[in-house]
Amino acid sequence: MRHCRVLDERDRDRVARIVDADPVVNCFLASRVDAGVLAPGGVGEVWGYPRRNPYALLHLGANCVPVNMDAEARAAFVDDLGRWRNFIAMVGPASDVLGLWHALCERWGESYEAVRVMRPRQLLMARSAASDAPADPRLRLAVADDFDSYFRAAAAMYHEELEEDPLITNPVGYRTYVRSLIEQRRAFTIVEGAEVVFKADLGAMSSRVAQVQGVWVKPELRGRGLSVGGMAGVTDAIVASGRTASLYVNDFNAPAVATYRRCGYAEVGALASVLF
Structure with missing residues (x-):
């Protein structure tokens, strides 16, 4: 039994x-x-x-x-x-x-x-009030016309973070997933010209919490504060919806942790991920 x-x-x-x-x-x-x-x-x-x-x-x-x-x-x-x-x-x-x-x-x-990837300690962070940092006024929800650039950015993030190229292992499924994020208004972006330079998704969302995933900045623009303004805007949008903003980040990713702390996120726990 x-x-x-x-x-x-x-x-x-x-x-x-x-x-x-x-x-x-x-x-x-x-x-x-x-x-x-x-x-x-x-x-x-x-x-x-x-x-x-x-x-x-x-x-x-x-x-x-x-x-x-x-x-x-x-x-x-x-x-x-x-x-x-x-x-x-x-x-x-x-x-x-x-x-x-x-x-x-x-x-x-x-x-x-x-296993393919093991992340034994990922900081779980949360924020229930507006960001401590000013939002980038260019941040907006991605729209259908952004799809091609947003999809390239999403695939680059996935490859970098999870050590797997979704364009090889799951091209149709991943394309469908990214399109659904845009259609469901869960994809945030900053666009320069016609190119996505910042992106963040609401990967999981309940009635009380929205979990930010897939945060990415164009490599050539990293270190200039773009992620702080982008994440501040995403955080403000989540809080304005009546939810707590949350995310988890690898403990060794010092630049990302610093960004989230500048936006006012506090550590509330530790997660782990095992990817096969």
């Missing part, structure tokens, strides 16, 4: 209570619940442990995301996963992700280091 249970719409209130305990940390799962992951035919699944009155959750889709996991829940999730794995990344609180990955490696007989 399985230790965990696939949750559905009847569990929505319980899932909401677990997620709402830390809406910044749990922004991704909240966004997936809002997108219908608990409904029949939803994309992905949410597992709960124990089967009755679950307190720990595991989102399984393209991303594997643990929520509120302790040692007992981790053992149950690992046992129920068995040899199954079709997710391409594991992301979440650092202790949860690294503990789960260690346990899975022991179960699967794999090397802990045998």
Whole structure:
């Protein structure tokens, strides 16, 4: 008998209570619940442990995301996963992700280091008020006419940050994803001439939090403060929508951390990412 249970719409209130305990940390799962992951035919699944009155959750889709996991829940999730794995990344609180990955490696007989990319400590930062820095007045939402330049910038960011070229590994899917960000008004940009020189996306968004992802500045313009004005504008737009602005950044990326701190972001936790 399985230790965990696939949750559905009847569990929505319980899932909401677990997620709402830390809406910044749990922004991704909240966004997936809002997108219908608990409904029949939803994309992905949410597992709960124990089967009755679950307190720990595991989102399984393209991303594997643990929520509120302790040692007992981790053992149950690992046992129920068995040899199954079709997710391409594991992301979440650092202790949860690294503990789960260690346990899975022991179960699967794999090397802990045998992954494409591992980010063991990423600073989770948040801001619930307008930016401390002035916004760049040129910042705006990207529109359809920006797509080609925005897509090139997004692919460059992805290649640089995740050590993978999406134009080779997933050209159609990534193109569709970037277009959807623009259509959903979740893509911010600064354009000079017809060229995108700054970009940032709202990669996950719940009713309470918006998580900024994909921040990129044209390489030749880095070090000139462009990212501060751009991020200040993105932050102000999120806060004006009634949400807390959040993001996570590699702890070794000192220039990016400095930018976010200049905009008033404070560290509120630590995440980890394992990419396969």
